[in-house]
Amino acid sequence: MGAIMDRVRRCVEDIRKKTDFAPRAALVLGSGLGGFADKVRAAAQVDYSEIGGFPVSTVPGHKGRFVFGYVGDTPVAVMQGRVHYYEGYPMEDVVLPIRVLGALGAKELFLTNAAGGISPKLASGSLMLLTDHITTFVPSPLIGPNEDSLGPRFPDMTEVYSLRLRELAKRAAAKRGIPLEEGVYVQCTGPNYETPAEIRMLQALGAGAVGMSTACEAMAARHMGLEVCGVSCVTNLAAGLSDKKLDHQEVQEIADRVSGDFQGLLWELLAGLA
Ligand code: HPA
Numbered sequence: 001m002g003a004i005m006d007r008v009r010r011c012v013e014d015i016r017k018k019t020d021f022a023p024r025a026a027l028v029l030g031s032g033l034g035g036f037a038d039k040v041r042a043a044a045q046v047d048y049s050e051i052g053g054f055p056v057s058t059v060p061g062h063k064g065r066f067v068f069g070y071v072g073d074t075p076v077a078v079m080q081g082r083v084h085y086y087e088g089y090p091m092e093d094v095v096l097p098i099r100v101l102g103a104l105g106a107k108e109l110f111l112t113n114a115a116g117g118i119s120p121k122l123a124s125g126s127l128m129l130l131t132d133h134i135t136t137f138v139p140s141p142l143i144g145p146n147e148d149s150l151g152p153r154f155p156d157m158t159e160v161y162s163l164r165l166r167e168l169a170k171r172a173a174a175k176r177g178i179p180l181e182e183g184v185y186v187q188c189t190g191p192n193y194e195t196p197a198e199i200r201m202l203q204a205l206g207a208g209a210v211g212m213s214t215a216c217e218a219m220a221a222r223h224m225g226l227e228v229c230g231v232s233c234v235t236n237l238a239a240g241l242s243d244k245k246l247d248h249q250e251v252q253e254i255a256d257r258v259s260g261d262f263q264g265l266l267w268e269l270l271a272g273l274a
Contacts, residue, residue, distance in 0.1 A: 004092065004099070004147040007053055011100045014051040019044035021068035023077035025273055026106035026226075027266065028097075028217065030082075030113035032233060032255025034063055036263045037080040042069035048081070054100075055083040055093045072271030077101055084212055086191040091141040095220035099150065102224045108165065108273065109221045110266065111230040114255050115211035116193070116238035116246070118203050119183050124237060125258050127180050127265065129169050130161045130230030133215040134186040134207055141220045151223040160218050165229035165269075172268035178261045183208020185232060187215035196240025210238055231265070233258050 001009070021043050029036055048054045048064040056064050064081040079097060083089050101109065115128070122128060146153040166182075173180035186202050188194055190212035194202070202210055209232045218228045235254040236246055244250075 001149070002145060002147045005149055007096060008099045008103050011051050011054055011096070012103050015046050015066070015100070015104065018046050018050070019068055021077070022075060023068060023101070023104055023106045024075050025108040025110065025270060026077045026079070026101040027110045027270065028079045028082055028112060030213065030233065030255075031235070031252060032114065032259040033112055033262060034080055035259060036266060037067040037078045039263070039267070040067050040069040040071055040076065040078055042067050044068045055089050055096060057081045057083050058087050071267060073274035074270050076270055077104060077106055082213060084190065085138060085216065086189055086212055091139050091216060092144065095141040095217055098217045098220045099224065102221065102226050107227060109226045109228050110270065111214045111217055111228065112262070112266070113211045113214045113232050114235045114251055115185065115209035115232035116236050117209055117234040118199060118238045118241070119181070119208035121181050122183070122209060122234045124234060124254055126234040127173075127178065127258070127262060128209050128232040128234060129166055129180050129182045130185045130214075130232065131166070131182050132184045133160060133218060134184060134205060135215040135219060137186070137188050138216055141216045142223055151225060155223045157219065157222060160222050160228055161230055162227040165227060168272060169229055169231065169265070169269050172272060173265050176264050176268050178265050180265070181208075185215060185230060186210050188212060193246040194239050199238040199240050209234055229269075231262070233262055
């Protein structure tokens with residue numbers, strides 16, 4: 001067993017001391033979505049601090065725990081809080097939780113985030129379903145010795161965001177009457193927001209929205225064969241696309257405002273898996 005699997009197994013052992021819950025799907029909650037975890041019919045909770053070697057977020061307002069329970073009849077592992085590359089954690093730590101979710105038995109992974117809108121189709125408050133991503137500006141989490149028991153050295157990334165889950169997401173949005181745009185997510189390192197010149201570059205590259213998480217998690221998940229779905233909450237127009245300066249507090253306010261629709265969409269989507 002390689003060093004990565006060793007860490008994953010130790011985390012799973014610590015979680016298994018508290019619960020034998022078997023999730024079918026996993027959900028990572030981004031900004032403003034924390035309340036979703038409270039609606040899950042919880043079977044168990046495990047704080048990240050109870051798991052040896054597990055990364056703990058340094059961002060104010062980000063809780064750090066797993067909630068295991070049911071969305072409708074679907075058994076789900078929910079991550080309330082994630083760590084970001086900009087916090088200083090190596091990529092291996094940033095994606096460790098994703099690998100743990102896979103090792104716990106999740107087959108489908110739902111990733112959510114707050115993002116800056118680049119596409120003219122997106123307004124502050126829009127939801128965007130991820131069709132693909134650009135990770136060229138952050139290091140790959142797969143750099144280093146390959147963990148062959150997880151996946152191949154050179155994994156295919158042709159369909160990171162599952163067409164099947166995208167169709168289910170669109171159907172769930174339509175059923176609830178929630179507008180859902182589609183586009184390519186680009187991950188930048190943060191923690192600074194981008195410059196207007198960087199946003200013009202990202203626009204020319206075909207990016208619809210920009211954020212500081214998710215794509216690296218999706219890559220680690222695809223490496224180990226999980227089916228991935230991603231949704232961004234556009235909390236602001238990206239730098240230079242409006243006359244406003246970017247501000248974390250405003251990002252949080254918009255994320256909170258949209259959270260009703262966002263939670264409704266996720267609920268419909270996850271409950272519909274069972
Ligand atoms: N850029 C990067 N990440 C973000 C943004 C942004 O404009 N808004 C929310 N997360």
